[in-house]
Every structure is written in structure tokens, then in C-alpha cells.
Amino acid sequence: MISVKHFRKSFDDRAVHKDVTFDVIEGECLGLVGGSGIGKSVVLRSLIGLEKGDGGEIWIEGEEISKLKERDLVEIRKKVAYVFQNGALFDSMSVYENLAYPLREHTNYDEKEIKRRVRNQLEEFGLGDAIKKLPAELSGGMQKRVGLARSLMIGPKVILYDEPTAGLDPYNTLKIQEMVLALKKKGVTSVFVTHDMPTAIAVCDRFCLLANGVVADVSMANAIKKQSMLDKFIQGDGV
Amino acid sequence: MKASHATFLRNFGGATIMTKQVISELFRPPLYFSLILEQIYQIGVMSLPLVLVTAGSTGMVMALQFGLGLEKFGGKLYVPKIVSISILREMGPVFSCLMLAARCGAGIASEIGSMTVTQQIDAIRALGTSPIKKIVIPRVLGCLIGIPILAMAANFVGVFGALVVCTNDLGLDPVFFVQKVLTTLWLPDFISGFMKTPVFALMIAIPACYFGLTVKGGTKGVGNATTMAVVTASISILVGDYILTKFYWVIEQWL
Numbered sequence: 001m002i003s004v005k006h007f008r009k010s011f012d013d014r015a016v017h018k019d020v021t022f023d024v025i026e027g028e029c030l031g032l033v034g035g036s037g038i039g040k041s042v043v044l045r046s047l048i049g050l051e052k053g054d055g056g057e058i059w060i061e062g063e064e065i066s067k068l069k070e071r072d073l074v075e076i077r078k079k080v081a082y083v084f085q086n087g088a089l090f091d092s093m094s095v096y097e098n099l100a101y102p103l104r105e106h107t108n109y110d111e112k113e114i115k116r117r118v119r120n121q122l123e124e125f126g127l128g129d130a131i132k133k134l135p136a137e138l139s140g141g142m143q144k145r146v147g148l149a150r151s152l153m154i155g156p157k158v159i160l161y162d163e164p165t166a167g168l169d170p171y172n173t174l175k176i177q178e179m180v181l182a183l184k185k186k187g188v189t190s191v192f193v194t195h196d197m198p199t200a201i202a203v204c205d206r207f208c209l210l211a212n213g214v215v216a217d218v219s220m221a222n223a224i225k226k227q228s229m230l231d232k233f234i235q236g237d238g239v
Numbered sequence: 240m241k242a243s244h245a246t247f248l249r250n251f252g253g254a255t256i257m258t259k260q261v262i263s264e265l266f267r268p269p270l271y272f273s274l275i276l277e278q279i280y281q282i283g284v285m286s287l288p289l290v291l292v293t294a295g296s297t298g299m300v301m302a303l304q305f306g307l308g309l310e311k312f313g314g315k316l317y318v319p320k321i322v323s324i325s326i327l328r329e330m331g332p333v334f335s336c337l338m339l340a341a342r343c344g345a346g347i348a349s350e351i352g353s354m355t356v357t358q359q360i361d362a363i364r365a366l367g368t369s370p371i372k373k374i375v376i377p378r379v380l381g382c383l384i385g386i387p388i389l390a391m392a393a394n395f396v397g398v399f400g401a402l403v404v405c406t407n408d409l410g411l412d413p414v415f416f417v418q419k420v421l422t423t424l425w426l427p428d429f430i431s432g433f434m435k436t437p438v439f440a441l442m443i444a445i446p447a448c449y450f451g452l453t454v455k456g457g458t459k460g461v462g463n464a465t466t467m468a469v470v471t472a473s474i475s476i477l478v479g480d481y482i483l484t485k486f487y488w489v490i491e492q493w494l
Binding site for chain 2: 081151
């Protein structure tokens with residue numbers, strides 16, 4: 001589904017990525033983890049063409065996208081949704097207008113159908129009351145949920161999550177976690193960038209650890225869960 | 240190469256590439272007419288009071304200064320001629336565009352800059368749409384349509400301001416003033432000033448959009464981008480005014 005081969009990226013003289021290579025299988029949720037400033041978001045942004053690499057290849061559904069022009073990336077971006085860390089909602093538009101935006105741009109639905117779809121989506125995300133509100137009137141958690149709801153409006157096949165739970169309280173973290181798991185059940189492929197390891201372990205199937213500009217380790221989530229249980233057992237915490 | 244030279248070349252190149260994108264996307268559907276109309280309203284209608292006050296004061300001050308100066312030589316009767324030509328050829332378009340560079344240039348750069356730092360521009364791209372089409376083209380067209388119209392209004396109000404001062408302070412007959420203005424001014428005077436306004440409009444819109452889209456460094460970056468947009472537009476207008484005046488002067492000589 002997604003294949004990153006020998007991806008390189010530098011900022012000024014600093015080589016952030018020297019040779020990043022990994023694959024994401026269809027229906028899988030891949031956790032991209034690593035220390036702060038290691039360039040996880042740069043890789044994620046490159047998967048949708050928001051950032052251009054200095055070398056290497058990025059394949060999405062059999063299409064090499066790293067050399068595509070901005071206008072040729074539109075078709076890819078209809079298939080691949082990006083969930084921004086802070087929601088990135090259009091602050092001059094209401095929640096309704098934010099969710100209607102992708103439908104107006106990429107479908108021929110009339111206003112009645114758009115309204116119906118936006119309402120349904122908001123109800124599904126538990127945001128029915130927020131329809132007329134401006135983003136500034138929403139809490140951080142609600143903004144992230146609206147951002148997630150907006151990115152799903154035209155049914156993407158792949159979702160890229162950029163720290164979706166950063167700065168959230170446990171309740172909103174759990175909400176986002178449930179939404180990601182629900183999407184995973186529907187067969188949506190995803191790449192999950194986060195520092196929130198409990199959430200990552202709960203939703204991801206596999207992890208890629210980025211370090212020193214390369215993929216330093218790839219582990220199955222099950223193995224990490226087992227290891228963590230073993231650690232608890234050894235420390236006498238019980239399992 | 241000095242860092243400032245490199246920055247200048249990078250910005251000039253970036254703005255040129257953005258202008259090329261604007262031209263290429265302008266002729267490719269869809270074109271967002273509602274957004275263009277909104278910008279014409281924001282730039283054209285909302286700037287009207289500022290431009291009218293600026294033009295009116297300029298016309299009044301010029302009439303007063305020329306009146307007081309020329310009175311010593313018995314040349315007070317030439318004030319309508321001198322002031323109206325100055326306003327139509329230079330003061331109307333240049334002063335109104337300088338004011339619009341401050342108002343609209345700052346507004347556009349800070350609005351787009353804020354959208355950039357809050358990742359709204361990235362969101363536009365991630366949702367499969369073009370910031371050039373959604374953000375830049377409406378503002379460029381808003382300036383291209385709104386600013387020449389505002390400059391025309393500025394010309395009219397500037398001459399009217401001069402009429403008020405000539406009548407009240409210099410003791411000239413209003414009918415004499417209007418007669419002199421109408422017999423002095425002819426089409427090339429109007430064209431000489433008016434043809435500069437679309438160029439000035441681009442000099443305001445392009446740097447404002449470019450600096451807004453390339454903001455780095457959070458809110459401080461937005462402030463810097465706004466300053467750069469206004470300074471670049473103002474200097475471009477003043478330098479560009481000389482070049483355009485010279486260009487038109489050569490054409491007038493040739494014709």
C-alpha cells in the first residue's frame with residue numbers, strides 16, 4: 001500500500017533522514033516512533049507531498065509520488081487523509097463549513113446531501129452540538145476530533161495521524177483511540193506518529209523506530225505487548 | 240555572497256515562481272468567484288474611506304502650498320492646472336497605492352501568515368486543493384480590480400479637495416477652477432497615472448501573498464512577514480513609479 005525507499009531529507013546542513021525505508025501493508029496501522037526532532041512528522045508529511053525529500057522514492061498504491069507536481073498530487077490526497085496535530089481547522093469557517101469543504105471540492109453533492117453527510121459525521125464523532133460553532137469556541141480535544149472527522153469526509157483509504165493525542169486529557173485520548181480503532185476495523189490503512197506509547201500500543205500493529213536518520217528497528221506490536229507484560233512480571237507488578 | 244543578498248535573491252525568485260503559478264492556475268478551472276468577490280469587497284470597498292481621506296487631504300494640501308507659493312509671483316491662477324495634473328499623473332495613484340500597500344499588504348500578509356503557522360495552508364493542500372487558487376488568486380484579482388477603481392476615485396476626490404481650498408482659501412471662482420481643470424487635462428494625463436495602478440496592485444498583492452505563505456517562526460514570523468510585505472510593496476511602488484513614468488514619457492515622446 002505504502003512503500004518508502006531510501007528516503008533522504010536535509011534541512012540546511014543537517015541531514016535529518018539519511019536512508020529511511022519501510023513498507024505499510026494494506027489495512028495495517030504502522031506506528032512511527034522515535035525521539036523528539038528525529039523527523040517523524042517530516043516523513044509523514046512527505047507521504048502526502050506536503051514536504052519534498054532530497055532523494056529516495058515514496059510509493060502510494062503503486063504510484064511514485066515523490067516527484068509529482070502539486071496539481072498531480074490532488075488525486076493522491078483524495079485517497080490519503082492527513083490528521084494534523086492541532087486539527088488545522090479553518091478558523092474563519094464554522095465546524096459545518098470545515099466538514100463541508102472536502103465534499104464541495106471533490107464531489108457533486110447538492111447542499112442538502114452535504115448537510116446530511118456532515119450531520120451524520122458529526123453525530124458519529126459525538127460532535128452534533130458543535131455544528132454551528134467556530135473552531136476557536138471548541139476545546140483542543142474537540143478540535144482534533146473535528147479535524148479527524150473532516151479528513152474522513154471523502155472516504156480515504158489511508159490516514160496519516162500526526163500526534164493526534166498530544167496534549168489531550170485521558171478522556172479525549174481514549175475518544176481518539178476508539179475512533180482510530182473503529183477506522184482500523186473498517187480496513188483503513190494508517191501511519192501513526194506519536195509519543196503517546198500507551199495509545200500507540202493500543203492501536204498499532206507494527207512499529208518503526210527512527211533513529212540517526214534511518215529505521216533503527218521494526219517490531220510487531222504484539223511482541224512489545226508481550227515484552228511489556230514480561231517486564232511487569234519480572235518487576236513483580238503482576239500480569 | 241552576503242546573507243542579505245542571498246535572502247533578496249531567494250525572495251525575488253520565490254515571488255517570481257509564485258507569480259508564474261498564479262498565471263498558470265488562473266486559466267485552469269475551477270475559479271472561485273465568491274472568494275474573488277469577497278476580496279474585491281475587502282480590498283476595494285473597505286479601503287474606500289482611507290483612500291478618499293488620503294486623496295482629499297493631498298489635494299487640499301497641494302492646492303494650499305501651490306497657492307501660497309505661487310501667490311508671491313502672481314501665479315495663483317495656475318493652481319487648478321498644476322494641482323489637477325499632479326494629482327492625475329502622480330499623487331492620486333501613488334499616494335492611494337502607498338496607503339493601500341499599508342492597509343491591504345499588511346492585512347493579506349498577516350492573514351495568510353497566520354494561516355501558515357496554524358497549518359491551515361497545509362490543510363488546504365492536504366485536502367486536495369490549491370492555496371494558490373483558494374488564497375492567492377482571489378487576493379491578486381481583488382487588488383487588480385479594486386485598486387485601479389480606488390485610484391480613479393482618489394483622482395476625483397483629490398481634485399475636489401483642491402477645488403474646496405482654491406474656492407475657500409485662495410479666493411478663486413469655482414467655475415474658473417472647473418474650466419481650467421477641464422481645459423488642461425486630457426486623456427494622456429489620466430492614462431499616465433491610471434496605467435500604473437494595475438502594476439502597483441501586483442506590487443502590493445504578490446509580496447504580501449509570498450511573504451505570508453513563507454512565514455517561519457510562529458507569531459514573530461508573522462510580524463516579520465507583514466513588515467516585509469509593506470516595506471517591499473512601498474519601495475516597489477516608489478521605484479516602479481519612476482520607471483513607469485519614464486516609460487510613459489518615452490512613449491509620449493515617440494507618439
